[in-house]
Amino acid sequence: MxxxxxxxxxxxxxxxxxxxLLAGCGREDLSVLKPQGPVAQGQFDxxxxxxxxxxVVLVIVFALAAFVLIKFRRRPGxxxxxxxxEGNFKLEVIWTVIPLVLVLVLAVPTVKEVFAFGEDHxxxxxxxxxxxxxxxxxxxxxxxxxxxxxxxxxxxxxxxxIAFELKTMDVIHSFWVPSLSGKLDTNPDGTINKFSFSxxxxxxxxxxxxxxxxxxxGFMEFKVKSVSQxxxxxxxxxxxxxxxxxxxxxxxxxxxxxxxxxxxVGDQGGSSGPNLTGIGSRETVASILLNSDVAGxxxxxxxxxxxxxxxxxxxxxxxxxxxxPKDLGLTDDEINGIxxxxxxxxxxx
Ligand code: HEC
Ligand SMILES: [Cu+2]
Numbered sequence: 001m002x003x004x005x006x007x008x009x010x011x012x013x014x015x016x017x018x019x020x021l022l023a024g025c026g027r028e029d030l031s032v033l034k035p036q037g038p039v040a041q042g043q044f045d046x047x048x049x050x051x052x053x054x055x056v057v058l059v060i061v062f063a064l065a066a067f068v069l070i071k072f073r074r075r076p077g078x079x080x081x082x083x084x085x086e087g088n089f090k091l092e093v094i095w096t097v098i099p100l101v102l103v104l105v106l107a108v109p110t111v112k113e114v115f116a117f118g119e120d121h122x123x124x125x126x127x128x129x130x131x132x133x134x135x136x137x138x139x140x141x142x143x144x145x146x147x148x149x150x151x152x153x154x155x156x157x158x159x160x161x162i163a164f165e166l167k168t169m170d171v172i173h174s175f176w177v178p179s180l181s182g183k184l185d186t187n188p189d190g191t192i193n194k195f196s197f198s199x200x201x202x203x204x205x206x207x208x209x210x211x212x213x214x215x216x217x218g219f220m221e222f223k224v225k226s227v228s229q230x231x232x233x234x235x236x237x238x239x240x241x242x243x244x245x246x247x248x249x250x251x252x253x254x255x256x257x258x259x260x261x262x263x264x265v266g267d268q269g270g271s272s273g274p275n276l277t278g279i280g281s282r283e284t285v286a287s288i289l290l291n292s293d294v295a296g297x298x299x300x301x302x303x304x305x306x307x308x309x310x311x312x313x314x315x316x317x318x319x320x321x322x323x324x325p326k327d328l329g330l331t332d333d334e335i336n337g338i339x340x341x342x343x344x345x346x347x348x349x
Contacts, residue, residue: 029206039197121163121196134173134186137216148239151274157232174211199226215319219288235349278347303343
């Protein structure tokens with residue numbers, strides 16, 4: 001007995017350290033524990049309410065169990081059978097009524113909030129409507145009020161209600177920005193799921209697909225960039241500008257024939273791939289190659305990321321639907337030229 005306690009005493013500090021270390025795991029910006037806005041705050045409050053109730057129940061039940069185990073344990077020399085008690089009306093009423101009350105305390109705010117979060121704000125004139133379409137493995141954002149479409153970075157103005165309508169082009173995905181709101185699925189049966197949230201502070205929030213959708217599911221990220229109303233208006237205007245052409249005529253022709261079949265840039269191109277307008281000022285290339293030069297290693301991170309993507313898209317996101325430019329017949333020079341052009345395609349906002 002003594003020995004075991006000695007071992008435990010040594011293990012305890014180690015366990016404490018591991019607990020602390022593990023608590024630090026996970027990406028900070030993917031945390032529901034730092035809510036940024038009314039919806040996330042409401043959901044966080046529900047989490048706190050349910051955890052507090054569970055903790056109180058846990059402590060009382062464990063304390064009672066420990067008390068009974070110790071107090072009524074079999075003593076040395078005790079041979080007779082203890083008194084057998086069966087049915088106690090008072091006790092049974094108590095342990096039925098208390099849980100009922102607790103469930104009610106949990107249920108009332110939960111049901112109220114859940115329905116409020118799912119409310120359809122798409123007919124609200126003050127709301128900014130965004131139609132979200134999920135694709136294996138990227139997110140498309142259409143703003144019907146402004147007639148613009150973008151991908152990967154969802155730009156929103158602070159303190160405005162954003163009314164979302166979600167759908168998918170292929171399999172089931174789930175739209176999730178942990179610090180702004182809970183998840184909502186995009187369903188293949190054609191239903192359109194709606195919800196809304198707003199972001200009070202300027203900032204970039206990480207979003208993720210939260211429904212296993214294929215080999216590159218883990219790379220299916222997006223960013224929500226919350227900017228001032230003024231910046232947002234500038235961004236909308238810049239998005240509507242006509243395409244900035246490529247100077248080199250031959251390269252422009254290749255780009256048009258090989259890339260604009262799927263991609264749109266400015267007022268030109270197709271829509272089966274992400275819209276590339278202003279890709280030079282985005283947070284990422286293909287949602288997973290970060291353009292921020294955190295380590296200070298790159299002179300032009302966007303261009304490097306674009307090259308990495310264009311040289312071999314499959315190695316960045318296995319199973320994605322973009323053909324390798326080499327297989328489309330592009331030379332290294334053409335790939336580098338297009339990467340440079342796209343990296344410098346920036347929007348002022
Ligand atoms: C058959 C359609 C198709 C063609 C042709 C095509 N792409 Fe793509 N492209 C895609 C799809 C789909 C994605 C999204 C891949 C993903 O993230 O899952 C993509 C992604 C991209 C991205 C990253 C987009 C972002 O939002 O960060 C870039 C850059 C890009 N393509 C450039 C090109 C260029 C340059 C060409 C021409 C050489 C080209 N694409 C040809 C379909 C296509
Ligand atoms: Cu997914």
